[in-house]
Amino acid sequence: MLAETADQASATGGDGFLVLRDLTKKFNDTVAVQGVSVGIEQGEFFALLGPSGCGKTTTMRCIAGFEQPTSGHVEIAGRAVAGLSPAQRDTGMVFQNYALFPHYDVFRNVAYGLLMDRLHGGVGRRAGAIGSLLNGRIAHRQAEVRDEVARALEQVDLAGYERRKISQLSGGQQQRVALARALVKQPSVLLMDEPLSNLDRKLRNQMRYTIRDIQQRVGITTIFVTHDQEEAMSMADRIALMRDGKIVQVAKPSELYERPATPWAADFVGTSNLLDGQIAGRSDGVGSRVDVGGLGFRSEDSWDAADKQCKVLIRPEAINVSRAPDNGGSAAGGGTREPNQLLGRVRHVGFLGAIVQYEVETPAGLVLAEHSFGGPSSLMEVGDNVVLGVHPSRVRLLAPEDRP
Incomplete structure (x- = not known):
């Protein structure tokens, strides 16, 4: 199959589990994302690759709901999500800096988002409610939350680490805690914003295969943002190469390498x-x-x-x-x-x-x-x-x- 150019990506952007249709995002007079259209299949590991400032993180933030597009559409599982909050989009996010709570142990970090959903879903908004949940004082929630956290930690190979302090974990272990926190809510889409950039080279190489293995075992649709071509090439099923807010090419890693659409793409990849x-x-x-x-x-x-x-x-x-x-x-x-x-x-x-x-x-x-x-x-x-x-x-x- 020939690699897709930007025009071909636009033409095929109507199909998929997660669909972007002519997505555009402006910040005042600056166009950060321009006319991005692509369809991502369920269970696919899809990378947004490009240099700093090319629009890949802004594209992800529009998917997550942290930014609202200036124009265009985002659809997840056939549902338009424009205007919905991040909590309503059925997505999980792993941030570049992990955003873990250093004063909580592993269990509380992983359980936090889950308990926030429980809180807003009917436990109430009274002062101290989250603390009560975290401390297990609401008995009928305790076992359910404990089982879900245990399952998420097992998925990332951290079973038995529930009471470890964040400061006691290596960088790779902290990264997996952040991943478990995103997975515990069983989202339809996992979003990862350069999650390996803070690791040293050897650990970063190890975590590529760890993340890919976890993604395949869980079977979750994953969008992975990176500027590192080796990360994208070694992990992704397909890659969208971005430049100046536009998609230059969408292709499998081998196709992107062997048949780049432009000299710039050839020079950027490899x-x-x-x-x-x-x-x-x-x-x-x-x-x-x-x-x-x-x-x-x-x-x-x-x-x-x-x-x-x-x-x-x-x-x-x-x-x-x-x-x-x-x-x-x-x-x-x-x-x-x-x-x-x-x-x-x-x-x-x-x-x-x-x-x-x-x-x-x-x-x-x-x-x-x-x-x-x-x-x-x-x-x-x-x-x-x-x-x-x-x-x-x-x-x-x-x-x-x-x-x-």
């Missing part, structure tokens, strides 16, 4: 070589011929318009790096060359353990290539002449953008 090219015509087989820096390349992408300018995307890991023959070429382009090969000279070597990165000067410009480390004897050195080769299926052709 590491990329974006070279200036010009379409030379159709290939003898499937695809197109393209001129890159005076050199002919083949791509399996089909473009009919000859002489049209394009951007040529080649991912570093798609490039095979080998030593040039003794009489091989240089960065100036000497020596023999096969189609879809570049002759160049190594300018920089970055050793990353399992992967070695090479910056190579070529006639088409500076190219970044990645090579699996096969032992010290396989390492190239600065100044070595090399041959870079790429299969036509990994050469992507993109329309140039009017803006940087």
Whole structure:
């Protein structure tokens, strides 16, 4: 399936368990979200990905009810929720800073939202009512609340932590308490606003899989906001890539990486070589011929318009790096060359353990290539002449953008 562009996302925005239709949010003269339309399936893990200020958190806040859209619609399970308070939308929220109560233990933190619902649902608004509930002085509520909190803590693998103080928990455990507090009310939609940003790198990597595992076990529809492409790519079923308040592309992670809709999307997601090219015509087989820096390349992408300018995307890991023959070429382009090969000279070597990165000067410009480390004897050195080769299926052709 081809990745969805913004127009395709708008066209498909009418279907799904959670639906945004032409959602727009303005703050005075500033347009934070503009015309966002997308449909999210029940049980799907859906990520809103983009740089700071792109509108992803504002979009989530409109779903949650913390912001009211200037125009457009939000629907959850077929019900329009515009004008409803956050408590009426059947959503649970995990905030970036967790928003836990440090003077409460784990049980009270998880039970708080549940007890607030009980309070407003008929226990009464008298002074001290919440304290009474939390302290278990209302007997007919105590067992019910205890069972629901225990179930939520078991879902996040914190069974037995009920009486721990928040200060006694690690960052990952605090994050799971915040998740349990959102899940205890059994919402239809779970909203997570950059919940891993406060964790160190190692713990953040561990929590990605923990959250994903919990989400799959519970089966809850989840919207996850992040600026970290690795988080989105490793956790989400689908990703909406946002820029300047608009959706640039909606796609599965692999599609977003392999077939980005724009050069900006290609540059934002993963590491990329974006070279200036010009379409030379159709290939003898499937695809197109393209001129890159005076050199002919083949791509399996089909473009009919000859002489049209394009951007040529080649991912570093798609490039095979080998030593040039003794009489091989240089960065100036000497020596023999096969189609879809570049002759160049190594300018920089970055050793990353399992992967070695090479910056190579070529006639088409500076190219970044990645090579699996096969032992010290396989390492190239600065100044070595090399041959870079790429299969036509990994050469992507993109329309140039009017803006940087």
